[in-house]
Amino acid sequence: MKQQTDTPEKPDDFSPWRFCVAPMMEWSDRHYRVLARLHSRHARLYTEMVTSAAVIHGDRDRLLGFDASEHPLAVQLGGSDPDELARAATICTDYGYDEINLNVGCPSDRVQNGAFGACLMREPDLVAACVGAMKAAVALPVTVKCRIGVDDQEPRAALFEIAEKCVAAGVDALIVHARKAWLKGLSPRENRDVPPLDYALVHELKRALPATPVAINGGLETLAACRAQLEGLDGVMVGRAAYHDLSQWIDVDPDLFGAAAPHPDSRAAVEAYLPYVERKLGEGARLADITRHMLGLFAGRPGARAFRRHLATEAVKRGAGPEVVRDALRALDRTWRDFAEPAAEEARDSA
Structure with a gap:
């Protein structure tokens, strides 16, 4: 069922990715997103990852349906076949999403077995081809959420190569989880905490790509931490901290967008x-x-x-x-x- 777009007017002069709530498997479903929207009119919300194959062949209303109040809302796709991703992106566009995001960061075994997610950090040309195919198929912004590398990759080389190739393919924004992912030896949960954060590398990437919006993800637990990262970057993405305690984010709109909060508490x-x-x-x-x-x-x-x-x-x-x-x-x-x-x-x- 196609949704009607009802995106709240965003205050001028702010990046669409200024404050984002991360895609979180089994957490950021439609019920959570509506509750999150009641805490911020301007945060950019993301769905749980849905695979391109599921979008094409599965129960689309169950997988893609959402409440009109959730805008601005991005759908995160998992996949590595450019043509399949382009088809899935077209379907998601028809449902009324505001952005298509490609998952190049999830380290779970299921994602690895499907040859997508974080393991795509090793295949920058393929990622760029996926971005290019989706850009050719839809008019929506197409973005990539990635890590700074996997396993024994040198982070600066890995991140800069994939970023530069995605930019050449027309990517509209990069969202970087500022940790490596260890595909062997760490669980998905450990991959959220154990690899050290490297915020400085993401800031260096932004300086190298001044025309491309760059948002940062990982370890951001307070509004003060978000404001610090916004000195030099276009946006922040918060995950678990925005799930486990939504109450503290009621001030996102006044603090980060100069707009009234939707509710006092x-x-x-x-x-x-x-x-x-x-x-x-x-x-x-x-x-x-x-x-x-x-x-x-x-x-x-x-x-x-x-x-x-x-x-x-x-x-x-x-x-x-x-x-x-x-x-x-x-x-x-x-x-x-x-x-x-x-x-x-x-x-x-x-x-």
């Missing part, structure tokens, strides 16, 4: 999320599949544990509905009041 964002929850439940979704993305909200705030515990125990029950979320918010509020009222009384007494 995460509690208000959850209230605004409820109509979506009700609609999806009416379409047959399970509440637990939606609320699992809310368990990290309010981290460090009194009441977060009560909120999380209520969702975890009640949302999985047969017939669970939106009242579970409302009750979880009430549990959050009760704990917050129990904490705040004595603190306020103590402050008055000491004044």
Whole structure:
């Protein structure tokens, strides 16, 4: 089903990739993305990776369907066949996405067995051919998300070669996870943490390619860290930190885009999320599949544990509905009041 484009107007003078939420397998599904959008109107959201073969041959509405509120939204494709990727990119364009992103960074065994993802760092000519084929097929921006190298590659040589060949093929932006991937010896989880970060190399790449937007990914856990990287780069991409604690990103729009936040805090964002929850439940979704993305909200705030515990125990029950979320918010509020009222009384007494 084709989606209508409803992209919010982006403040002037900012790169489309200024703040991005990374593609995360099994995490950045459509339910999460709608919740993330309620925390920022201007963040660029990315789907989970979907293979080009699945797009062509699979259940497209299940794989590619999304809510109109998610714009600006990019689809991440996995694949290594230029013609197949071009066909998949055309299908994704018809669904109404805002960008096609090619995965050249995932180190999982499944991706390696399919001869795409991070192992493509060794095949820059093929990656460039994939970019060129998609650019010829669609008018959308075509971008690449890559590592700085794999295994025993020398990072500067590997990154610069693939970047320069993608630029020659017409790539619209490069998103660089500033770590190597070790395809043998480290698990996908370890590949997110163990290889050291090299932010300086990504900044060097941007200086070498001043006309090409370059965004950085890896280890960015706070808005302050993002602002530091934006000194010299066009954008940042945040992954796990934007999943495990969305609450801290409610200030993305005012801090990075000079625009008002969509809601004053995460509690208000959850209230605004409820109509979506009700609609999806009416379409047959399970509440637990939606609320699992809310368990990290309010981290460090009194009441977060009560909120999380209520969702975890009640949302999985047969017939669970939106009242579970409302009750979880009430549990959050009760704990917050129990904490705040004595603190306020103590402050008055000491004044």
